Amino acid sequence: MTTTLVVPDRLASRLRELSTYDVETGGVILARLVRTPEDNIRLLARELLEVPDHAYERREAQQLLISSEGYVPALARAEEAGCVPIWFHTHPGNDSNPAPSRHDLTVNRSLSDLFRLRADSPFYGALITSSDDGTITFTGSLDDGVSIAPIDRLWVVGPRLALYHACDSEHQGVLDIYDRNIRAFGGPVQRVLGDLRAGIVGCGGTGSAVAEQLVRLGVRDIQLIDPDELSDSNVTRVYGSRLKDVGRPKVEVLADHLADILPSIRVRPIQSMITVEETARLLLDADIVFGCTDDNAGRMVLSRLSTYLLVPVIDCGVLLSSDGAGRLDGIHGRVTVLHPGQACLICRGRVDLGRARSEMLTPEERNRLVDEGYAPALPGVEPAVVAYTSAVAAAAVAELIERLTHHGVDPVPSEVLLRLHDREVSTNNQEPLDRHYCHDSSGKIGLGLTAPFLDQTW
């Protein structure tokens, strides 16, 4: 079992800043708890309630003395918000050690019962951060009153991504085969890639190319989701597919291929649709999800997933148009990165709501409604070409690298539009629409598990 504390970048920046102060800082982080299908825990950080100035009776580089008014008010708030309260403090100064001191362990023992009781939370959390040259180092624990487990990972989600391991945890080594990557972006990013859990929704031309690149890049844990069987016209685009695989589930063809490249990786093929609640819930274990599906209903699920569960989603699409006489006249690619603070796919108009509704109907219902003029007809077989699906897949994977390495322009654009027919690339950022679920004011960002799941009908 691993426990990951997922922190929106704004909150992470504050933690980082507080860790560089000359004196210690305390506070309570409120986080929604999500148990994943693989029995891991994700704590989705919602807010940090810092100890108010008047509650510090002593505040020095090596210690704090805080009155009860400094942390008790946060507990009622935790109860109200259905959150686990995490007692947080810093060990300031560059290069200082975030391991708990003897004092800290005493504090944890004295707070555990109270925090769980007053916040009506099954857990008491504790987090200590330090700063190491601008990055966060930390230790953390989660205590259910019986046993204490570590907080293993801190996953910072936003325009830039960062994965930190608890400084008392063991690092897995990096294989020599990634030497060329390391020469490009260094060992730490390579380690992060090796520790990421990725989900890929849609395993056609784009999804299979994303999967292959992720494996070659060093990602070792990949979940593949696609309902379809391979058809002969898929073989022209789907990586790893051969004519003799026609009729097999796409996810299995791809999973076999990935395991052939690197047998040590863990690939989980799931032959299902993301619009099935059980399947969507499997993505609770993912740190990052690539949206490589063509269906609008699926995109709506991914869009909500990124808001409610703080899972960054890199959604991509390819659209080819011809002039009707078999000549390509438009080659459009789109890569949109969804994370807290950016507009979702609906706010961006990237989802056709009418089509999404149609996709959720049974074929009989759909045909009837289309005949009656109440539903749009779903498109037939669309043109697709391996060069363009691969180009867009590469652009999507490049977004992941860019966000982990933190190179490139600032602010980071959240969408890349490729107009390959004109050999042009453009980028944009877009604010969420007022009152939409993806907007900060909705209170849905990092809300975690809701009933119904993702606040939508399944």
Add this chain to the structure above:
Amino acid sequence: MTEAHPGGKKPKEFHIKIDRVEYHVVEEELTGAQLRQLPHPPIGPDRDLFEVIPGQADRKIDDTYVVEIVNGKRFFTAPAHINPGHEVADHT
């Protein structure tokens, strides 16, 4: 039991909770100091006493503060001071 209460009026009994434990009291008002005496051993000076006020912030109850007792009231105690530290700095 009625003979102990002239007029046959049974005194009201209130059920209140401090931390996880339920206490039965008959007083309609109690001071912070009196509330501290309910648990065994009594709540020491190293812990602060708070009252849960639904919909509002918890109220810290000083020794002289008079609390109106109603059924179902909840109180909890919290360490009066916490002292997390980097290293052990000895302030004796």
